[in-house]
Amino acid sequence: MDTHHITDVWDRVFSAQPGPSLWLVIVTGVLALGAVIPRTAWRLSRNAVTIAHEGGHGLVALLTGRRLDGIRLHSDTSGLTVSRGKPHGLGMILTAAAGYLAPSLLGLAGAALLGAGHTTALLWGATVLLLAMLAMIRNAYGVLTVVLAGGTFLLVSWLTAPEVQAGFAYAVVWFLLLGGVRPPFELQGKRRRGGPVDSDPDQLARLTHVPAGVWLGFFHVVTLCSLMGGGRWLLGV
Template sequence: MQQWWSLVTATQPVPGAEQQALIGLVALGLVVLAWPWTRMLSTIVHEGGHATVAMLVGRRLEGIRLHSDTSGLTVSRGRASGPGMVATLLAGYPAPALFGLLTAWVLSKGYAVGLLWGCLALLLVMLLQIRNLVGAGVMLVLLAGMGAATYYLEPVHQSWVAHLLTWVLLMSGPRVTMELGLRPGATSDPGQLRRLTGVPTAVWTGLFAFVSWATALAGFGVLVPQLATVWQGS
């Protein structure tokens, strides 16, 4: 146990700007060319955001479903309206980029291995809330891949995997909100927020897009500090 804890809390060298650029390009390729797969990752974090906030505001979490079309559904029990329901609906679309920013900060401190183990623990907790076979299959595949990375790869390679995961999350957040802007249905999060608050769907969609883009840019600046220096200089 002591050896495991020493491994989890150990720090690894942070990749340099050139390595980060290469990892970022690979992540961009995944988001553009393998979107159904990377979108499912974004959906998992999206539904995790709904579930986390639902529990924080006192709602009872009934379960999470992940569908083969990469959509998802989080069901919680409580008041059908009010601040708690609004907060729960607000938590989904910003979650991938916000979680990406958090992981970027952790990686900037060198805790890549600890981050992978933390993500593995979160996936295990989330698996307990999955309520359909497709969702369970997706989670088990992701858990197997994450577990193999944490067990078999050397720390430097684990760092690359953790950074790739972070880049994908930061990039997928804005792309999902762009898709939402093209198809803001009545049952979408902005559509439900319009029904609860009276604020137009376009306002909520714009808010989600702004938060996702701003958070993604902040995350890029954390991963590659040279970018932040350029932005500040301009």
């Protein structure tokens, strides 16, 4: 590969692109909302949130010095991330807290990139993250899900026109911001009905002696604030 080609690829990925029209931003937001609100659509689209959720656990585990043993994604949209290290301490706390926050924080970071005009960088960055996650997947359904997601990002970023790339990127970021809000509310409803006692907030309660309800409230605050802040960036207001 000659230096001219490398420069072309670099410019393509990291140069800023013109922002889309406001109508496209609004339409992609409505489409994302349609993937989050209806229960039938959510049963399918929630798989993408699970990828972000478990990827958040895995990434923070690595960043805090824990050993990541593997990630499993299941067809019922649940997932499991296994890491080794001290069963207590800041690293374990951050790892446990990362899951419910990851989709919204990824959406917020994506909104910042799109607000700065870096559509292609967002698409390629997402592809790299998915490829890195693929190396840690330990079941067939998880491999299939991540390969399909990563392949979609790669094909859109490489083969489609800038307008299509922008529409896809905005739809994905809107979905992460909106989709990140729903799981904490779902978990809250399950807890009211006497649901799971081994959820992330319950683990955090045992690690920190702070009630699980407080952690759940923290998840609500972060996901809703991310939606508001990211939405402002996307809309350019």
